Amino acid sequence: MSLTQAPAKSLRVLRFDRVQRGAHWANALLFFSLMFTAIPLYFGSFFGVVFPRHLIEMIHLWSGLALPLPIIISLIGPWGRAMRHDVRRINYWTREEIHWMRTLGKSTLEADKFNPGQKLNAIFVGVSILVMLVTGAMLQWFRIFPVPWRSGATFVHDVFAWAVFFVVIGHIVMALTHRDALRSIFKGWVSRSWAERYAARWIQEEPSGELKH
Ligand code: HEM
Secondary structure: OOOOOOOOHHHEEEOOOHHHHHHHHHHHHHHHHHHHHHHHHHOHHHEOOOEOHHHHHHHHHHHHHHOOHHHHHHHOOHHHHHHHHHHHHHHOOOHHHHHHHHOOOOOOOOOOOOOHHHHHHHHHHHHHHHHHHHHHHHHHOHHHOOHHHHHHHHHHHHHHHHHHHHHHHHHHHHHHHOHHHHHHHHHOEEEHHHHHHHOHHHHHHOOHHHHEO
16 A cells, blocks of 8 residues: 555554654664764774764764663653563564574465564664674773773674664665555554554454554
């Protein structure tokens, strides 16, 4: 279904509440800021020509230190119920899902709210936030760490930075080519027919009252 052909409200189901959408976009903004500032930090020759180094370093550092906040805030407190529910879903893998992943999506699957590729993406984002935060803090407060630790932190920070670029670009391509899923991260809902087709297990499990938009 195209973005313009919206189904009636009674035929919509809520996929992401406001808290989840807010967390997603705050997280995306911080990742964008980190990736944008990472380019001149990596290719040092940009400095002095286009960017003042200190400013770029500060934007990178503060975006990095803020990175876990959207996820933490969206998880704690009474407003985080849907987010906590989704984290449990992402951590739960059935045999069929593992098989689907191994066969690169060629086996049949009655998908959960998120397909295994989407689950893997979310896990990667969570792990990379943690790894980048720890290694980034070591790069910033390097004096308290022995030299081999510092070089290890630089290496891991760089390797994960490359992986983040690949995964984020892949994520954007997938989002742009899956319009219903894309709309749900802007507006919250998907059509019931889409959910029955692409997230059949989710639709069967959730009491329909909770899903109504
Ligand atoms: C999406 C996440 C991130 C990406 C893609 C990224 C990427 C990079 C890259 C490519 C560099 C240059 C490394 C080099 O010169 O070899 C760098 C440096 C650095 N990063 Fe990150 N980073 C991320 C997250 C973080 C976080 C969470 C922190 C938190 C503290 C952080 C703190 C730093 C610091 C302090 C430096 C050193 C800056 C300098 O040259 O003085 N980064 N980052």
